[in-house]
Amino acid sequence: MHEIQWRFAPSLVEDALKQILPDNLAPDSLAGHARLRQAMHYAVFSGGKRLRSQLVLEAAGVVSADFDALRALSAACSLEIIHAYSLVHDDLPSMDNADTRRGRPSCHKAFDEATAILVGDALLTLAFEIMTGDALGQDYAGDAATRLRAVQLIARAAGEAGMVGGQAVDITWSHGRAENVSRLQLLQMQAMKTGALIRVACEVGAVLGGGTNTQIQALSRYGEHLGRAFQIQDDILDVEGDPELTGKSATDTTNYKLTAPAFFGLAESKQLARESSEAAIAALQEFGDRAAALRQLAYFVVQRDK
Amino acid sequence: MHEIQWRFAPSLVEDALKQILPDNLAPDSLAGHARLRQAMHYAVFSGGKRLRSQLVLEAAGVVSADFDALRALSAACSLEIIHAYSLVHDDLPSMDNADTRRGRPSCHKAFDEATAILVGDALLTLAFEIMTGDALGQDYAGDAATRLRAVQLIARAAGEAGMVGGQAVDITWSHGRAENVSRLQLLQMQAMKTGALIRVACEVGAVLGGGTNTQIQALSRYGEHLGRAFQIQDDILDVEGDPELTGKSATDTTNYKLTAPAFFGLAESKQLARESSEAAIAALQEFGDRAAALRQLAYFVVQRDK
Numbered sequence: 001m002h003e004i005q006w007r008f009a010p011s012l013v014e015d016a017l018k019q020i021l022p023d024n025l026a027p028d029s030l031a032g033h034a035r036l037r038q039a040m041h042y043a044v045f046s047g048g049k050r051l052r053s054q055l056v057l058e059a060a061g062v063v064s065a066d067f068d069a070l071r072a073l074s075a076a077c078s079l080e081i082i083h084a085y086s087l088v089h090d091d092l093p094s095m096d097n098a099d100t101r102r103g104r105p106s107c108h109k110a111f112d113e114a115t116a117i118l119v120g121d122a123l124l125t126l127a128f129e130i131m132t133g134d135a136l137g138q139d140y141a142g143d144a145a146t147r148l149r150a151v152q153l154i155a156r157a158a159g160e161a162g163m164v165g166g167q168a169v170d171i172t173w174s175h176g177r178a179e180n181v182s183r184l185q186l187l188q189m190q191a192m193k194t195g196a197l198i199r200v201a202c203e204v205g206a207v208l209g210g211g212t213n214t215q216i217q218a219l220s221r222y223g224e225h226l227g228r229a230f231q232i233q234d235d236i237l238d239v240e241g242d243p244e245l246t247g248k249s250a251t252d253t254t255n256y257k258l259t260a261p262a263f264f265g266l267a268e269s270k271q272l273a274r275e276s277s278e279a280a281i282a283a284l285q286e287f288g289d290r291a292a293a294l295r296q297l298a299y300f301v302v303q304r305d306k
Numbered sequence: 307m308h309e310i311q312w313r314f315a316p317s318l319v320e321d322a323l324k325q326i327l328p329d330n331l332a333p334d335s336l337a338g339h340a341r342l343r344q345a346m347h348y349a350v351f352s353g354g355k356r357l358r359s360q361l362v363l364e365a366a367g368v369v370s371a372d373f374d375a376l377r378a379l380s381a382a383c384s385l386e387i388i389h390a391y392s393l394v395h396d397d398l399p400s401m402d403n404a405d406t407r408r409g410r411p412s413c414h415k416a417f418d419e420a421t422a423i424l425v426g427d428a429l430l431t432l433a434f435e436i437m438t439g440d441a442l443g444q445d446y447a448g449d450a451a452t453r454l455r456a457v458q459l460i461a462r463a464a465g466e467a468g469m470v471g472g473q474a475v476d477i478t479w480s481h482g483r484a485e486n487v488s489r490l491q492l493l494q495m496q497a498m499k500t501g502a503l504i505r506v507a508c509e510v511g512a513v514l515g516g517g518t519n520t521q522i523q524a525l526s527r528y529g530e531h532l533g534r535a536f537q538i539q540d541d542i543l544d545v546e547g548d549p550e551l552t553g554k555s556a557t558d559t560t561n562y563k564l565t566a567p568a569f570f571g572l573a574e575s576k577q578l579a580r581e582s583s584e585a586a587i588a589a590l591q592e593f594g595d596r597a598a599a600l601r602q603l604a605y606f607v608v609q610r611d612k
Contacts, residue, residue, distance in 0.1 A: 030491060032478030033471045033498075040466065089427060094419035113400035114481070117423065118474045121395060121430065125465035128434045132458040144450035151457065152438040159431035160346065165339045168424045172338030175420070185336060192339075 004296045006054055007061040007069065013053040016077050017044060020130060039111045039119045040126075044084045047102050051230075052079040052201040055223065055294075059205025062290045063215045071142045072208040074134075075150050078127040079201050082158050085123035086167070086197075088116050095171055128155070142208060150204045157200035166193025174257045186263050187228070194234075195227030202226075218283050225280035226298050232273040233302050235259035239266060241305065273302045310602045312360055313367040313375065319359040322383050323350060326432070326441050345417045345425045346432075350390045353408050357536075358385040358507040361529065361600075365511025368596050369521045377448045378514040380441065381456050384433040385507050388464050391429035392473070392503075394422050401477055434461070448514060456510045463506035472499025480563045492569050493534070500540075501533030508532075524589050531586035532604055538579040539608050541565035545572060547611065579608045 021041050028034040053076035060072035091098040091106035093113065098106050108116035131151045156162060169189040173181060202223030206216040239261045260269040280298040284291040327347050334340040359382035366378035397404040397412035399419060404412050414422035435441070437457045462468060475495040479487060508529030512522040545567045566575040586604040590597040 030471075030475045030494065032475035033466075035478065036466060036471060036474035085427075089423055092420075092423060094423065114398075114477050115474065117395055117398060117400065118470050118477075120427065121391075122466040122470040122474075124427065124430055125461050125470060128457065129461035129465060132454050132461060144454045148438050148450045148454055152435060155431050155435035155438060159435060160339075160342060160428040164424050164428040164431060165336075165342060168342035168421065168428075169336045169338035171420045171424075172341065188336065 003300060004293050006058065006293050008054075008057050010050055010054065012070075012073070013050050013057070013076055013080065016073055017080060020077060020081075020126070021045075035111070035115060036118055036122060039107060039115050040122055042110060043088045043107050043119050043123065044081060046084070046087075046104065048080070048083070050080060052083055052197060053077060055198065055201035055226075055297075056205040056208075058293050058297075059202045059211075059219045059223075060209030061205075062209070062219065062284075062287050062294065063206050063211030064209035065290075069205075069209060072205050074130050075154070075204050075208055076201075078131045078154065079197065079204075081123050081127040081130070082154070082163075083197060085120040085127070086158075086163060088123070089120040090167060092116060095167070096174075124158075146208060146210075150207050153200050153204055153207065157196040162192050162196030162200075163194075166190070166196065169193070170257070181258060181263075183263050186258055186260070189258075190231045190260075191224070191228065194231040195224060198227035198230060199223035215286075218286060221283040222280050222294060222298070225276045225283060226301065229273050229276035229280060229298065230301050232260045232269055232276065233304065235261055236266065236269055236273065237305070270302075277302045309606060310599050312364065312599050314360075314363050316356055316360065318376075318379070319356050319363070319382055319386065322379055322442055323386060326383060326387075326436060327351075341417065342421060342424055342428060345413060345421050346428055348416055349394045349413050349425050349429065350387060352390070352393075352410065354386070354389070356386060358389055358503060359383060361504065361507035361532075361603075362511040362514075364599050364603075365508045365517075365525045365529075366515030367511075368515070368525065368590075368593050368600065369512050369517030370515035371596075375511075375515060378511050380436050380439075381460070381510050381514055382507075383442075384437045384460065385503065385510075387429050387433040387436070388460070388469075389503060391426040391433070392464075392469060394429070395426040396473060398422060401473070402480075430464075452514060452516075456513050459506050459510055459513065463502040468498050468502030468506075469500075472496070472502065475499070476563070487564060487569075489569050492564055492566070495564075496537045496566075497530070497534065500537040501530060504533035504536060505529035521592075524592060527589040528586050528600060528604070531582045531589060532607065535579050535582035535586060535604065536607050538566045538575055538582065539610065541567055542572065542575055542579065543611070576608075583608045 021044055023041050025034060025037055028037075056072050056076035056079060057069055060069035087101060088107040090096050091101055092108055099109050100106060104110070107119055111119070128151065131147065131154065158164065166189050170193055199220060200223070202219040203216055206219040211219070238259060260272065264272060277298045281295050284294055327350055329347050331340060331343055334343075362378050362382040362385060363375055366375035393407060394413040396402050397407055398414055405415050406412060410416070413425055417425070434457065437453065437460065464470065472495050476499055505526060506529070508525040509522055512525040517525070544565060566578065570578060583604045587601050590600055
């Protein structure tokens with residue numbers, strides 16, 4: 001998705017994350033503590049697409065012609081950190097049992113299982129510390145009530161009613177209790193597991209950018225449709241993608257995960273992804289040219305091959 | 307510790323937690339989601355002492371003669387929920403591998419390992435959702451800047467520099483890399499693992515109660531000393547406590563955990579606990595009679611037999 005003309009260079013988020021989690025760690029007299037911090041660094045800098053953070057910054061920019069969209073930078077970093085923690089826990093032996101992630105050993109393979117559990121816990125906590133503090137300097141703070149609202153939205157999307165709940169449903173199915181799952185239930189699980197965080201990225205960007213309620217709702221709809229398109233395309237790539245490009249082993253099929261192609265077939269899945277992409281683009285209508293990058297993203301997300 | 311005259315009845319926190327996590331769950335078409343919520347309920351209502359929440363409310367009451375200390379109720383519940391999550395993850399097979407907790411099967415035994423990991427993740431997220439929302443009604447909300455500061459303090463105490471970091475150090479030692487650990491390192495680990503959350507309970511109560519910086523610092527010192535007294539007494543009970551009363555199996559000794567008695571001997575550990583208790587009480591000097599319950603607590607914490 002390198003073709004997209006983002007408002008801010010991807011290096012902006014990358015540099016902010018490096019500031020939050022430096023790799024030249026201060027000497028630590030407690031070996032276990034130093035190891036934890038190394039493992040947190042390993043988990044966050046693992047070559048991800050940084051999609052969620054770009055969504056936060058873009059959504060902020062879309063609603064705010066004169067507002068400094070960089071005010072949304074700490075929320076952008078928080079979402080990347082929450083995403084990183086979720087991957088570490090998803091890969092654990094009792095969950096998806098994935099030995100590799102993006103072509104490298106998964107966190108519990110590179111370190112150990114206990115450390116990987118604690119890395120997830122520490123990253124999730126760090127996300128909220130960043131959102132409420134001024135790790136990136138006072139400039140990126142913003143007013144308290146707006147930040148509180150953003151934290152609230154993120155917590156709801158990341159928790160039991162959203163991402164974590166979706167993962168609970170997914171593992172219940174993939175661990176062998178998948179009889180009588182309906183198409184609607186599959187889409188509902190995916191909306192929780194993957195969709196909620198993508199959607200909230202757009203919402204939070206709009207909130208921190210000072211958007212009106214109508215604008216926040218429009219970007220929320222965009223995020224909802226984009227998230228579905230993204231997940232279905234991911235499922236399609238699991239079936240027909242080149243493992244060299246996706247960096248994934250075929251765990252999703254060996255683990256009997258329920259995916260869109262398994263339920264809808266490949267052709268209908270592709271159509272569903274395309275329709276979701278179009279619905280995402282339609283939600284951006286009122287923003288005109290300001291939403292060019294978000295439109296490109298919705299277009300490319302169903303074209304990508306990795 | 308039933309002798310303590312708390313400002314608020316313990317049922318206040320218990321009822322608030324029931325409001326946040328009801329046991330009459332709404333019907334859920336996604337079985338894995340319902341199971342997750344059951345397991346969250348199981349983890350939070352497990353017969354704990356609710357020490358951390360009482361500390362929040364007491365500290366708020368100590369600094370605020372005319373302020374409604376109930377404004378600190380959502381933070382009080384958050385700390386109980388964070389404590390509950392930490393126990394679920396601590397008990398996991400790759401961590402302390404504890405089959406029981408307070409006389410019942412631990413969460414991963416009552417449910418399964420994947421669910422227990424997700425319960426911890428969901429509870430930690432819920433804690434931040436509660437702190438930033440109005441799960442208990444608008445009355446308990448308080449002003450945004452103060453709440454943001456409280457969330458920030460809790461995130462810092464619960465994360466890599468506090469509770470999670472302490473657990474990382476502890477498991478590194480108990481998994482066999484405990485050569486050359488010094489007494490100071492043991493105390494530092496305990497200050498992170500157990501102390502940070504107890505200390506921040508007192509700080510956050512003082513912040514939400516509208517305390518002055520001097521008052522917040524005094525209650526922070528109280529919490530620091532109380533936390534050390536509490537942990538050392540816990541270690542002493544692991545050696546000489548009656549498992550019937552403590553509800554613990556002897557995992558701490560079978561797992562080769564490093565404890566205060568192992569480093570200081572039993573007699574010196576008892577003296578250290580007493581000194582910490584006295585230092586906690588000394589920190590309360592300026593508060594006079596308003597701090598009676600906190601004084602009683604510091605006294606009883608080293609007398610308890612469970």
